[in-house]
Amino acid sequence: MIRQMLAVDGVMAVCSFKDDGTFVEGYGVMGDDQLHALSHFAHDYKRIVQGNADQMSMFTGCNGFTPPTGWIVRGSGMTVCSVANTVCIVDNQEGNLDEVLKELKEAAHF
Amino acid sequence: MALAAELINQPxxxxxxxxxxxxxRFSYKGEMNDDMAKMAAIMCRATTMSEHMQVNMLESFCPNCGSTPPQGWIVRGPGFTVCNLGNVFAFVKNDTGTLNGLMKLMRERIGIVDSSLV
Amino acid sequence: MADLDQLMNLAGAEAAFTMSSRGELKESKIVDGSRINKTALDLLAHMCIANMSIATMQARGWETQSDAQGFYPIEGFTLVGMDWSAVTNGRVGVILNNNVADYEAANAALAAAGGAA
Structure with missing residues (x-):
């Protein structure tokens, strides 16, 4: 199912991983090592974002931050997006983040 | 918990x-109420998780350079410092100048932190 | 400008460096034969700045929720690695061998070298 993400404009690679960080599958214009590294990074980053969202919620007393649905890190040329246990890399010139996130939510929860 | 009791007796x-x-789970000793201690534990855990990820990335740029497994971190404010080794934390006043002694004691009691537990 | 030579005089100093507010490595000195290289130092600098930002958020939240003062603004972050500790204060940092690391002396030297003050 996540392989279909590659049909979305701008998506260069997509991976999924288990809750314990184990790599499940990955596709795209990257080598296996890089796909594993992307999945590892996304798993770590997910835990960090969860930790920060917990703190935001704790300090502000506002609902709605937790649990975080996902995260986006935008670089000058590429953007990394993740929802649940799925992560993809998007070319900023080619992709539309709204579309990518919509598809990513579906793929992640399939 | 025994270590927390020992640490709280340090100057x-x-x-x-x-x-x-x-x-x-968390446990604590000292001048904090339950809510603040829970908050402290959440903050320290979040920083420790983050540190482990960051040091693993650092290790890939500098293999076997002595960074992993990360043992802990220290954050210094103008009046207080927070020390964390493994999953143990201490809040200490800066003006007592006992950071070195505290770190030494924590190292002795905790030993080498095992990354696989994180 | 920070006096990195002064920081390299600290017991067990392996490296000393300054960084930009974004964490980019500016000046650095590394002791001959060290396992730490400039690439690692640059990443380390980014890491310390990132953690100071997180700690600043935590200190702000903590002081808002309690009567406790004295955490904000964050002055420095130290990573205690397996063999060495990277002690930073503001935009200046030093890496010390854990066996002889004197954190108090490092903080004083970093503050004197420009640190957060």
Whole structure:
């Protein structure tokens, strides 16, 4: 199912991983090592974002931050997006983040 | 918990505690109420998780350079410092100048932190 | 400008460096034969700045929720690695061998070198 993400404009690679960080599958214009590294990074980053969202919620007393649905890190040329246990890399010139996130939510929860 | 009790008796330490890496338990001693101690444990755990990820990335740029497994971190504010080794934390007053002694004691009691537990 | 030579005089100093507010490595000195290289130092600098930002958020939240003051603004972050510790204060940092690391002396030297003050 996540392989279909590659049909979305701008998506260069997509991976999924288990809750314990184990790599499940990955596709795209990257080598296996890089796909594993992307999945590892996304798993770590997910835990960090969860930790920060917990703190935001704790300090502000506002609902709605937790649990975080996902995260986006935008670089000058590429953007990394993740929802649940799925992560993809998007070319900023080619992709539309709204579309990518919509598809990513579906793929992640399939 | 025994270590927290020992740490709280060190000069300048106002609170000390321990949290589980899973985030489901914590214990503490010192000048804090339960809510603040829970907050401290959540903050320390989040920073420790983050540190482990960052140091793993650092290791890939500098293999076997002595960074991994990360043992802990220290954050210094103008009046207080927070020390964390493994899953144990202590809040200490800066003006007592006992950071070195505290770090030494924590190292002795905790030993080498095992990254696989995080 | 920070006096990195002064920081390299600290017991067990392996490296000393300054960084920009974004964490980019500016000046650095590394002791001959060290396992630490400039690439690692640059990443380390980014890491310390990132953690100071997180700690600043935590200190702000903590002081808002309690009567406790004295945490904000964050002055420095130290990574205690397996063999060495990277002690930073503001935009200046030093890496010390854990066996002889004197954190108090490092903080004083970093503050004197420009640190957060």
């Amino acid at each position: 300048g330490v106002i609170a000390a505690g321990e949290y589980s890496y899973r985030g489901d």
